[in-house]
Amino acid sequence: MLEKLFQLQSHGTTVRKEVVAGITTFLTMAYIIVVNPSILSATGMDFGAVFVATCLAAAIGTLIMGLWANYPIALAPGMGLNAFFSFTVVGSMGYSWQVALGAVFLSGFIFFLLSIFKVREWIINSIPLSLRFGISAGIGFFLALIAFKNAGIVVDNPATLVGLGDVKVPEALLFFGGFVLICALSFRQITGAVMIGILAVTVMAMMFGMVEYDGLVSAPPSLAPTFMEMDIAGALNVGMVSVIFAFLFVDLFDTSGTLIGSAQRGGLLDKDGKLPRLGRALMSDSVATMSGAALGTSTTTSYVESTAGISAGGRTGLTAVVVAVLFLACLLFSPIASVIPAYATAPALLYVAVLMASGLKLIDWDDITEAAPAVVTALMMPLTFSIANGIALGFITYALLKAASGRWSQLNPAVVIIAVVFVLKFIFLEAA
DSSP: OHHHHHOTGGGTOOHHHHHHHHHHHHHHHTTHHHHHHHHHGGGTOOHHHHHHHHHHHHHHHHHHIIIIIOOOOOEEEOTTHHHIIIIIIIIITOOOHHHHHHHHHHHHHHHHHHHHTTOHHHHHHHSOHHHHHHHHHHHHHHHHHHHHHHTTSEEEETTTEEEEOOTTSHHHHHHHHHHHHHHHHHHTTOTTHHHHHHHHHHHHHHHTTSSOOOOSOOOOOOSTTTTTOOOHHHHTSGGGHHHHHHHHHHHHHHHHHHHHHHHHHHTOSOTTSOOTTHHHHHHHHHHHHHHHHHHTOSOEEEOTTHHHHHHTTOOSHHHHHHHHHHHHHGGGGHHHHHHOOHHHHHHHHHHHHHHHHGGGGGSOTTOHHHHHHHHHHHHHHHHTTOHHHHHHHHHHHHHHHHHHTTOGGGOOHHHHHHHHHHHHIIIIITTO
8 A cells, every 4th residue: 555655666765764764854843843832822822722733734734745745745834934923923013813824824825826827936936046045044044033032142222222131041051052952963963953952951941940840741732722713804904915925935935945955865856857746745835834824823834854854765755644643643742842941942943043044155245236135135034023024125125236237137027026016015005
């Protein structure tokens, strides 16, 4: 049955290899089951419900990817977009988390339509590489700022906007220790480095009496507080256009980049260098996002950590199925997730930020018309506390700079249209 379903022999793999690969992928991304509820609960969402929604959204999306697209790619609520959801859309813009979930659902639905009508290739190919790298790095800087804020390292200062907090307190010391541990374990290629770091900080906090142990296993919390609570009608407000676009845009490039990169790593591309069943893979991602919004979590997307399982030999959807089963098993471990403090998950945010910032090295620094928009994009995300603002100002800068430099041939219709839309948004919506 497994051979017929996943075509193991033709992919040069075995059941044992796929199971080991699935376990490897899960261990590298399991941190999301504690980090995501920690971030989203800042909006007032029920921690236990978000924990369940995170596990279920990851399991559902990964199962679809494995059974329908037959790829060893795992999905879960994405880092960066969950912070944008909590701290920008709800925290800064003042929308309810229900409306924010509605925006996530709509972005997933649009992604689904783009995948059906095959518009996605045109969009992906139209966006300059420098802006893509700038967006990735900007999300990393955004996560880094949140990590330092959660650990009390960066605090507000009326005179300078931001300042240095007390780095001598136990929370700050544990944060730095956790970050160093994660990086060291990652350098040594220890599987599950991020999760080990989070748990190590939590155990230390328990030993010092900073948090209380509340058990290890229990029945899953109720999903009722977030299930089908999304407000789609509220998300149709014209002011949410840039938010929906940001959710869609980041998910589109995250997913496409992860799929292509992972496929190259595993030798899954065809002779023409293309990814077979790309449409199915992208639709799996979009369905996962819509399902996640219905359950009560931010955008669900493909995880680059899937390359860990591929490096361990995973080649088919059976790897993804194993990951999905493990996410379902995590539903029983809500007590330990609920006691993990913010300064224990903050090192994971900073570590992910480091990985995302690496895209800056791929920018053509010798071409100022490419480098400047990327830097504007990257810096404006943390400085305005908004991924959407960073994307908007990056596109506007790119279009204006290319035009002013007389390099009209490097401007394509998609970039110009997007830039104009963002200019109109700033003029009319921000003024209103």
